[in-house]
Amino acid sequence: MEIRPATADLPPxxxxxxxxxxxxxxxxxxxxxxxxxxTLADVLPPALYALWNTPRPVPTAEMTVHFADALDDGAAHGWSLVRIRTEHAGGAGRSTTAPCGRRTGASSRRPGRPAWCASR
Structure with missing residues (x-):
């Protein structure tokens, strides 16, 4: 895989x-x-790494992927924009979403809409 940061937020x-x-x-x-x-839904390190100066173990205990209709036109090729955000962290748990996975290099009935959303 080839990964290129899209913002200045980098781990750690x-x-x-x-x-x-x-x-x-x-x-x-x-x-x-x-x-x-x-695979793309779990490709980036935990979003908490953007806050921390030192990496720590943060396993993916459970992951759910919800597909929108963007893949209905068939699979895309090329680059996908992946965004992962930790919404809550504390105690023994955390809630993280990866609400972007856009089709690139292919037409879509609804361009610019997320192709998938994942929770882990």
Missing amino acids: AGGPRAVLVAWVRFRDDRAVDAAAVA
């Missing part, structure tokens, strides 16, 4: 917010189908 940077955004693509130019989307 000790920044002000728990958000990471990057453009991601498969180096072998595979189609961004449902299986690839599941």
Whole structure:
């Protein structure tokens, strides 16, 4: 995979917010189908890494992917914009969403709409 940060929020940077955004693509130019989307949903490090100066273990205990209709036209190829945000962290749990996965390089009936959303 090739990953290019899309914002100044980088891990581990000790920044002000728990958000990471990057453009991601498969180096072998595979189609961004449902299986690839599941991979993209967990490709970035935990968004908490944008807040911390030192990485810590933050496992993905459970992940759910909800597909919108953007894949109905068929799989896309090329770059996908992936955004991961931690909404709540404390105690023994956290809630993180990855609400972006946009089709690039292909037409869509609804351009610019998220193709998928994931929670982990």
